[in-house]
Amino acid sequence: MSRGWDRDAMAARAARELRDGDYVNLGIGIPTLVANHIPAGMRVTLQSENGMLGMGPFPYDDEVDPDLVNAGKQTITALPSSSFFSSSASFAMIRGGHIDLAILGAMEVSADGDIANWSVPGKMMKGIGGAMDLVSGVRRVVAVMDHVGKSGQPKLVARCSLPLTGRNVVDIVITNLGVFACGKRGEGMRLVECAPGVSIAELRETTAAPFLEAVS
Amino acid sequence: MSRGWDRDAMAARAARELRDGDYVNLGIGIPTLVANHIPAGMRVTLQSENGMLGMGPFPYDDEVDPDLVNAGKQTITALPSSSFFSSSASFAMIRGGHIDLAILGAMEVSADGDIANWSVPGKMMKGIGGAMDLVSGVRRVVAVMDHVGKSGQPKLVARCSLPLTGRNVVDIVITNLGVFACGKRGEGMRLVECAPGVSIAELRETTAAPFLEAVS
Amino acid sequence: MKGKFCETPEEALDGLLVPGMTIMSGGFGLVGNPETLIDAIARDGVSRLTIISNNCGATGFGLWRLLANSQIERMISSYIGDNALFEQRVLDGALALELNPQGTLAERIRAGGAGIPAFYTRTGVGTVVAEGKPHEEIDGVTYVRERWLRADLAIIKACRADPEGNLVFRKTARNFNPDMATAARITVVEAEELVPAGALDPDHIHTPGIFVDRIVKATINERRVENRTTRAREAVA
């Protein structure tokens, strides 16, 4: 079915949240694909929370350097503008509000911007990593996820059921079916955009929280 | 009169508090002279709180570098072991207890280790500088001062009259008349050593606090 | 080479100077002071400034000039030293002074940049600087709580800068500069040398470009020596 967005189209839609000059942190998964959609000529600098600013593309096979990885432990490259720093300096940068945008995967997001993306009760947790620091410290947080879970349950909800990563922190949610602006200050969630072929009625059905239809 | 110690002899006595391998911060005035008395072969590393570890001697005239000064704003030199760092890193080093010894000038010291060395009421203050951080953070604090003031008033007292730099922080006081160990934990001040030609009776007369005579 | 590089100090400060604003200014004593930018602020004449800086220059030099110009309303510093004009302004009631221990000042600025609104320190406990502040006993030791410091503008002196805003400092001219670069809404840098992208080793950048908004070449580099202290060269035997 061609209804909605595929993973790459979700990344492309997330890339439309980038502004020239932005310093950006991209999470693992679909967010990593956003790097492929940065418009030509736009200056976007990627931060990696393990201690790097100015991430380059993945290396050619003969360029792989074990001392040069991103937060997903993928081998990467540096750029002429790059800098390296310690973990405390990296998170001072994040916590201090110096990163303009974080694009992160999510398991659940609530209408008022709560996000859960680190732990599922009953499953062994992999850990928290930098997610809590990112959602609390970065100026603008974009969550990317499927609109519903594997068993069809809504992931955009009135109240998260999973352990939270942060409360009232998500600005924008991009799913395979549409784009929503969360109401972090209690102003209510707002539909920003429907994915191709997706109706508002369908979104109402698959979303477990009310939203305003302020589609532009 | 040759009774007691002169400035240089006080510095020499203070140098006897140094241990091999020590990292040391020296204050302005007599403490600066301590550097001239480091025993040959003893490894002592001098920290300067404006952001340097491993201070060398004063420069030759043609070596003066305006970007290389100590905390007293004196021009200095670097050594092959030197490192430079920021102010926050420098005081993290001090506050975190990594400096073994601070030797500082004082206006008043109390029997239980309070020190006043930054401000005289009624006089314009020059400021605090790094003194409060040093007395609170350094593992061992040695105060160096004249035993009595210009008008003959005792400076080693039961309770300081001047605004404090720190409370219960001084370990050892070296004056021109003797050496005392303060009772930081309320255990009472103890006479460690009389300067040449100085009697205990004289010290009792010129000291405004009781002390134990545990002279070795 | 454009990037964050500006042509003149005026361009670098364009639109940023507002009466009543708070400015952090790097430097320790007369070392590592943003002399070019201070000169531009003096010429602008912007007034009622709160200045956060370890010192306040010296006669004719650095921030002293803004003081002489009656542009400063309030100073947050650790050490004033012998500064007759400063003393006079304080006695006249024309200048408010908040003295901080130097390490507390540095850490408050670092906290401002790191998103830490308050922290505990032993420095100053039992002294006038801790009066009126919350205290807490932690593991049997009494600490005082200090707040972060942030500013509208930081003016910074670097040795070298690239177009991305990556900075390298030299010797003890580093001091408060990298900390302050992190703690202001806008950071403007003057550098002795502007270098092309890739000229700085990424392992050895002191301030990553994310903290820097605009850069201008330092044209005033008096680098006055406050306390010239030398030793005699030993005679050759």
Place this chain on the structure above:
Amino acid sequence: MKGKFCETPEEALDGLLVPGMTIMSGGFGLVGNPETLIDAIARDGVSRLTIISNNCGATGFGLWRLLANSQIERMISSYIGDNALFEQRVLDGALALELNPQGTLAERIRAGGAGIPAFYTRTGVGTVVAEGKPHEEIDGVTYVRERWLRADLAIIKACRADPEGNLVFRKTARNFNPDMATAARITVVEAEELVPAGALDPDHIHTPGIFVDRIVKATINERRVENRTTRAREAVA
């Protein structure tokens, strides 16, 4: 060249390993891990360890070996990832795990080294990691108070070290290493390269020697790649 240099990992750790002790171990994922020192600790067999490290190695590599050896009683980490042995030990109740947000972990360690027993952060507010900790509203925002972390021993992997203990790290192998070097009673370093005094530029030292007690040459430098990701080289037209 002697200074703080030791001949063997055993000499570098001599007298330092005590059951029940707390050890900080640098590294992020498999990058910047003190492999040589971990190997020596595995051979020593010291038990009931509390380990503070962002991760816990990977099958057959790094801290995983101490886990396999049943030497670890408690971990303070931010991320475990896919580590079947770790999971099993936690489920068995043989291993206590304290998960921290990565930035909170880094800042707690930095605070431990900087003499700051507690600080406030927004990270984790409203989540399980803030439960039971003091909260405070500062300027209308709610923060949680976090405590410092300190250790008996830090084991650190550096790129280059001089006899004074000055260290330089390489690329993202820096990570937690310089922070941890400041936060332990004793810091032992393994370096890929031991260089003579004066070989390191004093403006570009990441860890000043004051934080380092002993140094040994790294003899295990597997530097395993966890997630080799490459791109195809474009065909030449």
